[in-house]
Amino acid sequence: MRWKVMVVVRLKEGLNDPEGRVIGKALKNLGYEVKDFKVPKCFEFELESQNPEKDVEEMCIKLLANPLIHTYEYEIEPAGE
């Protein structure tokens, strides 16, 4: 069966996100009151699998996230057609 998957990888709480800091500062300069701006990474793909939860969990641990510095979450839904 085919699935639509979205994985979001975030830096763990308390870890410095320099990219987020710079973008947040640029938004502030444009007049917006943003706080604690972060830049998570998002991966979207389709997956052919009998056990998508297991496969996506493995993909996160093996490559997409580094568990030492990241947390991750994912959404899996049946792909249309």
Place this chain on the structure above:
Amino acid sequence: MPKFAVVVFPGTNCDFETVEAIRRAGGEAERVWYKGKLKDFDGVVLPGGFSYADYLRAGAIAARQEIMEEVKELARDGKPVLGICNGFQILTESKLLPGALRPNKTPRFICRWVHLRVEDVGTAFTSLYEPGEVIRMPIAHAEGNYYTEDPGVRVVFRYSDGDGRVTEEANPNGSVFNIAGIANGRGNVLGIMPHPERASDRFLGSEDGLRLFRSMVEFARR
């Protein structure tokens, strides 16, 4: 004469300079494309650069290539395995060394000379240094901010000032405990963020990096 493989991934650089530095240090060295084999070599160096364009995380994709299984085998056999800059990132991503390298504290590529204090002369790469000696090497990286939660990590080099003081001002990238280089427990796997090959000849500005390669060659000879 010990023979070292210098592994080349798509996007690797500094490979020719590393080969040259090993030869100057008295060893033999050969560039090996990452599809190649490592079994005839006495040690391996993963040089700097931007393997797979640093996509995902620096070193992440290179670390999952088949050749890294052979690098792990060499490491298990006690042979010297050296990762420089992007090579260091590959070694942590492949779990040959603990910790992770994150983007620099200030989100900017930093390219300049730094001072390092040699903390551990008991590794395969530091036997020709003096304990506490201050040396000079250049850094050139965007993701050199070393992070670990393990207080027992084997620190080999720390960023310091010219007098060997480990201060926050001397830390170019935000690394925990000013860490610039670490080794595994056995001391035969070293990751270092600065570039010793770019400090391996007087005309480059320093010869301090050459002793790292000499130590490695001497170790492999034993």
